[in-house]
Amino acid sequence: MKHTIKELEDIASQVRRDIVRMVHGCQSGHPGGSLGCADFFTALYFEVLNYNKDFNMDGVGEDLFFLSNGHISPVWYSTLAHAGFFDKKELATFRKLDSRLQGHPTTHEGLPGIRIASGSLGQGMSVAIGAALTKRLNGDKSYVFTLHGDGELQEGQNWEAAMFAPFHELDTLICTVDYNGQQIDGPTKKVLNLDSLQAKFEAFGWHVINTDGNDMQAIVEGLHYAKTLTGKGKPILNLMSTQMGAGVDYMMGSHKWHGTAPNDEQLATALAQLPETLGDY
Amino acid sequence: MKKYTYTEKKDTRSGFGAGLHEAGKKNENVVALCADLVGSLKMDAFIKDFPERFTQVGIAEANMIGIAAGMTIGGKIPFTGTFANFSTGRVYDQIRQSVAYSNKNVKICASHAGLTLGEDGATHQILEDIGLMKMLPGMVVINPCDYNQTKAATLAIAEYEGPVYLRFGRPVIPVFTDPDQKFEIGKAWMVNEGTDVTIIATGHMVWKAIEAGEKLAELGIDAEIINIHTIKPLDDEAILKSVKKTGCVVTCEEHNKFGGLGESVARLLTTELPTPQEFVATNDTFGESGTPDQLMSKYGLDAVNIVEAVQKVIGRKK
Numbered sequence: 001m002k003h004t005i006k007e008l009e010d011i012a013s014q015v016r017r018d019i020v021r022m023v024h025g026c027q028s029g030h031p032g033g034s035l036g037c038a039d040f041f042t043a044l045y046f047e048v049l050n051y052n053k054d055f056n057m058d059g060v061g062e063d064l065f066f067l068s069n070g071h072i073s074p075v076w077y078s079t080l081a082h083a084g085f086f087d088k089k090e091l092a093t094f095r096k097l098d099s100r101l102q103g104h105p106t107t108h109e110g111l112p113g114i115r116i117a118s119g120s121l122g123q124g125m126s127v128a129i130g131a132a133l134t135k136r137l138n139g140d141k142s143y144v145f146t147l148h149g150d151g152e153l154q155e156g157q158n159w160e161a162a163m164f165a166p167f168h169e170l171d172t173l174i175c176t177v178d179y180n181g182q183q184i185d186g187p188t189k190k191v192l193n194l195d196s197l198q199a200k201f202e203a204f205g206w207h208v209i210n211t212d213g214n215d216m217q218a219i220v221e222g223l224h225y226a227k228t229l230t231g232k233g234k235p236i237l238n239l240m241s242t243q244m245g246a247g248v249d250y251m252m253g254s255h256k257w258h259g260t261a262p263n264d265e266q267l268a269t270a271l272a273q274l275p276e277t278l279g280d281y
Numbered sequence: 282m283k284k285y286t287y288t289e290k291k292d293t294r295s296g297f298g299a300g301l302h303e304a305g306k307k308n309e310n311v312v313a314l315c316a317d318l319v320g321s322l323k324m325d326a327f328i329k330d331f332p333e334r335f336t337q338v339g340i341a342e343a344n345m346i347g348i349a350a351g352m353t354i355g356g357k358i359p360f361t362g363t364f365a366n367f368s369t370g371r372v373y374d375q376i377r378q379s380v381a382y383s384n385k386n387v388k389i390c391a392s393h394a395g396l397t398l399g400e401d402g403a404t405h406q407i408l409e410d411i412g413l414m415k416m417l418p419g420m421v422v423i424n425p426c427d428y429n430q431t432k433a434a435t436l437a438i439a440e441y442e443g444p445v446y447l448r449f450g451r452p453v454i455p456v457f458t459d460p461d462q463k464f465e466i467g468k469a470w471m472v473n474e475g476t477d478v479t480i481i482a483t484g485h486m487v488w489k490a491i492e493a494g495e496k497l498a499e500l501g502i503d504a505e506i507i508n509i510h511t512i513k514p515l516d517d518e519a520i521l522k523s524v525k526k527t528g529c530v531v532t533c534e535e536h537n538k539f540g541g542l543g544e545s546v547a548r549l550l551t552t553e554l555p556t557p558q559e560f561v562a563t564n565d566t567f568g569e570s571g572t573p574d575q576l577m578s579k580y581g582l583d584a585v586n587i588v589e590a591v592q593k594v595i596g597r598k599k
Contacts, residue, residue, distance in 0.1 A: 057354060058354060058355050058356055059354060059355065060355060060356075064354065066351075106382060106383070107382075107383050107384060108382060108383070108384070115354050116350060116351070116354075116379060116383045116385075117378050117379065117382045117383045118378070119378065120374050120377075120378045122343075123343075123347050123375055123378060123379050124347075125347075126343070126344045126345075126346070126347020126348050126350075126351065126375075126379075127347045127348070127350050127351035127379055128351060129344075129347070129348050129351060130347065130348035130349060130350060130351020130352040130353075130354070130359075131351040131352070131354045131355060132351075133336065133348065133351070133352055134351070134352045134353075134354060134355035134356070134357045135355060137312070137333065137334065137355075137357065138355055138356075140355070156343075157343040157344060157347065157375070160339075160341035160343060160344035161344050161347070163339075163341070164338065164339070164341065164344055164348075168336075
């Protein structure tokens with residue numbers, strides 16, 4: 001462990017503060033899924049991912065990460081800033097004119113840490129497969145990680161990719177699904193039931209694991225465990241249970257905070273629940 | 282009229298296959314992907330010599346475009362191959378976000394474009410792909426005119442850094458360009474110098490424009506014929522220089538006149554040099570089943586249609 005669990009939890013608390021402040025600052029964006037994945041991003045960047053802070057697009061010899069559900073950009077931007085990719089002051093520019101922190105992540109403005117645009121859903125797994133194929137051709141043994149929304153799996157392209165990766169034995173690929181059961185129009189069970197994602201991915205030939213995405217110890221251990229499963233001929237699918245809005249009581253467990261910004265009073269309520277640990281931007 | 286002859290007919294897709302094979306020999310970073318149309322795209326030689334650098338994706342074009350975008354990360358130069366319809370309309374959003382907006386070095390190579398796909402009919406005969414692709418910021422759009430030019434274009438795009446759409450076709454047509462030509466992206470080719478009208482043609486329509494030029498010469502009309510193989514970026518300079526001399530223009534393409542080469546030329550001319558223009562192109566229609574020759578005739582894409590358009594546009598000159 002590079003950090004204690006307490007240290008990681010403190011980082012995640014600051015990331016959560018950043019998320020609600022960023023979304024409040026521009027009165028738009030997606031706090032729910034961002035908050036739910038704050039622990040995952042912290043664990044990934046501060047404990048699991050092998051990367052170079054001096055960003056290089058090709059990432060040869062580095063682990064790569066692709067965010068497929070690009071609307072949870074606030075959690076990624078905050079994590080990248082605290083991980084040292086750019087100054088955290090830039091978080092104040094989120095979704096504003098002339099910013100590198102676009103509403104959805106993009107390479108277009110040259111923000112370090114981002115290798116592909118995402119936002120239009122369902123494309124990230126294919127891109128990650130491509131990056132993993134290139135690593136294989138280059139003899140580069142490092143890992144390729146992804147994150148996907150659960151509702152996002154309603155996009156058909158995911159299943160093209162899900163069929164491809166096991167067939168080609170892409171066993172350096174570790175995909176995580178943010179299994180929060182919510183999407184814009186309501187619970188996934190009501191909008192278009194995903195049913196058993198475990199059974200679906202296993203039927204496609206993936207090695208599926210289950211983790212608790214809002215328990216720092218569990219998610220760190222889960223991602224390390226996922227790495228031990230690589231190199232065995234199967235891609236890894238991490239079904240990660242989270243609560244949308246985790247860390248802010250009034251946002252938790254409801255799709256209503258998928259894409260809504262808090263007002264001043266709601267912001268104060270949220271910040272009172274999230275200790276400032278690394279200093280606000 | 283300069284005399285053009287040919288000794289053989291070949292398909293432009295075979296020019297792509299030969300170019301891809303040669304690009305693969307020149308640069309080990311060139312990789313190829315296909316969505317279950319290896320034979321149609323003439324990828325066999327590449328696959329035989331570089332099996333580890335070829336990825337068969339299956340009938341999953343969206344996945345193929347995403348994989349190609351991802352493969353650029355780490356330095357590969359992916360060439361995707363499928364029919365033009367499945368290379369563009371089917372995967373427009375994947376190209377838009379993962380390739381164009383992300384500025385990835387992907388070469389989208391599209392065969393069986395246009396009516397000359399023939400008997401399969403309108404589901405497969407895309408006549409809108411040039412428009413779809415040219416609207417994407419940063420996308421280079423190329424539609425070469427014969428086997429040799431397609432091969433040269435394939436080699437040229439391998440050396441160009443950035444997203445490219447390369448459009449070619451199914452039928453065998455005359456091979457009339459130089460086998461050793463140097464292909465310059467964005468640079469028009471002067472097919473024939475003339476003074477009375479500028480005929481601007483792309484793809485399979487270039488040979489038809491040459492046939493039309495010969496008929497026009499018999500009628501005493503001296504046509505300048507320009508091959509625009511690169512629809513974007515357009516060679517503004519070559520077009521303006523020619524039109525200044527001739528005072529009228531006919532554009533020829535195997536594509537809908539809505540959104541094609543003709544509209545790109547019209548956009549240039551209305552802002553820089555308003556000029557009478559006629560369009561030889563399909564007119565807001567789908568195709569249908571038939572032989573390539575029957576279809577080109579029925580939809581007004583023959584040399585005779587170019588001759589008629591020239592006579593009409595010359596009559597519109599002040």
